[in-house]
Amino acid sequence: MNLYFDMRVLPQEQIPYAALLSNVLSMMNTESYSFGELNKLLNINTGGFYTNLRTFQQDLEDTKMMPKFCVTSKA
Secondary structure: OEEEEEHHHOOHHHHHHHHHHHHHHHHOOOOOOOHHHHHHHHHHHHOOEEEEEEEEEEOOEEEEEEEEEEEEEOO
């Protein structure tokens, strides 16, 4: 499953923070689980959980780029 969230709602100066969030989102402890436990549970129950930022061309034009926050998981 791939979920794409439009990042054009963010001001341009906040996009680097979205990249940081993407990098650390699956590498953090929660209240109930350590990073290692959470990673293991995600892999067992979903086959993986990944986040990243991607850009897509709108109408195949280089001047019209659409930034997306992507969440990918398998089941």
